Amino acid sequence: MSRLETAFYDLGRLELLAEKNTRIHRLDPRVKVLTTLLFIIYVVSFNKYEIARLLPFFLFPALLIGLAELPFGYLLRKIILVSPFVLCIGIFNPFLDKEIILQIGTLQISGGWLSLISILLRFILTVGAALLLIATTGFPAICMALEKLGAPKIFSVQLLMLYRYLFLLLEESIRTVRAYTLRSFSTNKLRYPIFKNLLGNLLLRTLDRAQRIHMAMLSRAFTGEIKVARSFSFGATEFSYLAGNIALLTFVRFVDISALLGTLILG
Amino acid sequence: MHMADALLSPGIGGAMWAATAATTIYCARKVQNQLDDRKIPLMGVLGAFVFAAQMINFSIPGTGSSGHLGGGLLLAILLGPHAAFLTLASVLTVQALFFADGGLLALGCNIFNLGFFPCFVTYPFIFKNIVRDRPSSRRLTTGSILAAIIGLQLGSFGVVLQTHFSGITALPLFSFLVVMQPIHLAIGLVEGIVTAGVASFIWSVRPEIIACVASEKPRYRIPLKKVLIGILLTFAFSAGFLTWYGSENPDGLEWAIENITGTRELAPPQQGIHADLEKIQDKTSFLPAYRFKAATASNQKDKKQMSIKTGASVSGLLGGILVLFCALFIGFFLKKIKKPV
Numbered sequence: 167m168s169r170l171e172t173a174f175y176d177l178g179r180l181e182l183l184a185e186k187n188t189r190i191h192r193l194d195p196r197v198k199v200l201t202t203l204l205f206i207i208y209v210v211s212f213n214k215y216e217i218a219r220l221l222p223f224f225l226f227p228a229l230l231i232g233l234a235e236l237p238f239g240y241l242l243r244k245i246i247l248v249s250p251f252v253l254c255i256g257i258f259n260p261f262l263d264k265e266i267i268l269q270i271g272t273l274q275i276s277g278g279w280l281s282l283i284s285i286l287l288r289f290i291l292t293v294g295a296a297l298l299l300i301a302t303t304g305f306p307a308i309c310m311a312l313e314k315l316g317a318p319k320i321f322s323v324q325l326l327m328l329y330r331y332l333f334l335l336l337e338e339s340i341r342t343v344r345a346y347t348l349r350s351f352s353t354n355k356l357r358y359p360i361f362k363n364l365l366g367n368l369l370l371r372t373l374d375r376a377q378r379i380h381m382a383m384l385s386r387a388f389t390g391e392i393k394v395a396r397s398f399s400f401g402a403t404e405f406s407y408l409a410g411n412i413a414l415l416t417f418v419r420f421v422d423i424s425a426l427l428g429t430l431i432l433g
Numbered sequence: 434m435h436m437a438d439a440l441l442s443p444g445i446g447g448a449m450w451a452a453t454a455a456t457t458i459y460c461a462r463k464v465q466n467q468l469d470d471r472k473i474p475l476m477g478v479l480g481a482f483v484f485a486a487q488m489i490n491f492s493i494p495g496t497g498s499s500g501h502l503g504g505g506l507l508l509a510i511l512l513g514p515h516a517a518f519l520t521l522a523s524v525l526t527v528q529a530l531f532f533a534d535g536g537l538l539a540l541g542c543n544i545f546n547l548g549f550f551p552c553f554v555t556y557p558f559i560f561k562n563i564v565r566d567r568p569s570s571r572r573l574t575t576g577s578i579l580a581a582i583i584g585l586q587l588g589s590f591g592v593v594l595q596t597h598f599s600g601i602t603a604l605p606l607f608s609f610l611v612v613m614q615p616i617h618l619a620i621g622l623v624e625g626i627v628t629a630g631v632a633s634f635i636w637s638v639r640p641e642i643i644a645c646v647a648s649e650k651p652r653y654r655i656p657l658k659k660v661l662i663g664i665l666l667t668f669a670f671s672a673g674f675l676t677w678y679g680s681e682n683p684d685g686l687e688w689a690i691e692n693i694t695g696t697r698e699l700a701p702p703q704q705g706i707h708a709d710l711e712k713i714q715d716k717t718s719f720l721p722a723y724r725f726k727a728a729t730a731s732n733q734k735d736k737k738q739m740s741i742k743t744g745a746s747v748s749g750l751l752g753g754i755l756v757l758f759c760a761l762f763i764g765f766f767l768k769k770i771k772k773p774v
Contacts, residue, residue: 217750218753221754222760225759227760232765245533278603281603292538324473327480336481339489358491361630373475380470424756427756428751431751
């Protein structure tokens with residue numbers, strides 16, 4: 167599959183996941199956006215050698231995956247696919263930071279290895295949190311939540327428009343590239359002169375499309391302002407979910423559960 | 434290159450978020466004041482175009498690698514800087530959410546690195562100065578290539594600085610720069626050539642599209658200065674302030690607790706459940722011989738102050754792994770009980 171097709175498939179799959187109807191999916195999107203942000207800030211706020219205290223944070227994604235009935239393997243694969251950049255930068259730590267910090271029996275572990283593992287854990291947690299947010303909420307709802315939380319209206323409308331036309335343009339690009347591939351002995355990569363013209367043509371068609379959309383909007387009484395008919399309810403469930411999450415997250419952040427459990431066993 | 438949450442400290446991430454949010458609000462006001470309602474659908478569709486176009490590769494002759502469009506500069510050429518910044522911000526938001534490029538905290542950094550520099554630095558000061566209001570194919574090409582290269586150099590410099598000041602990696606600033614800047618010189622060159630190719634193509638078939646934006650008077654220069662100064666000040670203040678805290682106190686949040694309660698960690702009470710648990714602990718510890726406390730206490734004195742107490746961290750690690758397993762178990766358990774329904 168080409169990158170275009172993979173992207174198309176991914177978007178569709180996440181959108182399908184977001185359409186589920188579980189307890190988590192039904193919550194007001196604002197609550198989910200806020201708890202996700204708090205979660206990420208707490209996770210990155212530990213010092214760079216911290217491993218043990220990051221582990222309890224896996225409780226939250228595990229709970230969400232369980233309650234929202236999401237496919238664990240699919241999400242994990244998505245996280246691993248984007249790891250190279252972080253790995254590239256983190257991999258130098260073991261070579262640069264050789265001070266021994268942890269000793270388990272005779273095994274000595276340097277600060278570099280600890281911080282590399284810490285970076286990877288942070289990576290899984292933060293990226294996972296973003297994916298879980300989209301898989302439990304859906305993009306349109308997140309845009310609404312952003313607007314309600316104070317983002318400029320034109321920005322959220324812009325996000326919605328982009329998302330609406332993303333599927334169309336991806337499909338159009340897939341068709342165009344496929345047509346080229348079929349006529350060029352299956353070479354997957356384009357040569358630059360062809361690439362340039364192909365992209366230019368796609369852009370022209372896009373501009374024409376924008377004009378048509380604008381006409382259509384005008385004929386439906388568009389005056390430059392977008393009105394959205396959708397109401398959110400911030401009820402008792404939302405409030406208790408938010409309060410519970412903040413309390414639990416703060417507890418895990420400031421109380422060293424791992425050490426408590428560890429000393430319980432080791433004495 | 435996308436910045437990632439895992440390499441960021443909350444201070445730097447927050448500062449960049451503030452800078453990006455300020456720029457977004459400023460751009461939103463500007464675009465709304467222009468009151469050209471054609472731009473609203475145009476921005477949305479062009480955003481989708483950039484998104485799709487980034488995934489079409491072409492082969493770079495003689496290297497075996499491939500290149501694609503970045504989009505920031507092309508959007509600025511087609512839409513003008515304010516609308517382009519908003520469009521690019523939305524493209525990056527979608528990428529952060531669906532394709533996990535970077536993450537949500539790093540989104541501020543990414544929008545700033547990939548959006549602010551091309552839209553507000555290289556487009557007005559380099560591209561506009563070369564193309565002026567009389568575009569030609571040659572001017573478009575030189576302008577695009579130069580602007581793209583410098584824009585990406587600034588962007589990658591931003592990534593390096595943000596990573597360095599976050600202090601999560603051990604990479605020295607200089608060697609990180611030596612690796613990043615040449616790579617982005619190449620990426621910038623490819624980006625410039627692609628942007629130039631597409632822009633000249635559009636110029637040759639539908640010149641009015643580019644002429645329309647090119648004729649816009651650059652009135653924004655004066656307010657832009659104010660915004661720039663504002664952003665720099667916020668950034669310098671919050672980053673400097675937080676970094677100073679960060680170095681004084683290894684853990685900003687713990688420091689906050691210390692201020693509130695007077696101790697660094699919340700002390701367990703001497704009576705009640707904690708004391709009872711301690712009694713249970715003596716009976717339940719199945720590996721009492723593996724205490725590391727005594728062994729490491731003397732070790733620790735020789736070495737200078739370390740950031741982690743060894744004895745505590747081994748048991749902490751064990752406890753953490755236990756919690757991790759509990760978490761996984763709970764997750765699977767919840768799924769299992771849902772299945773039959």
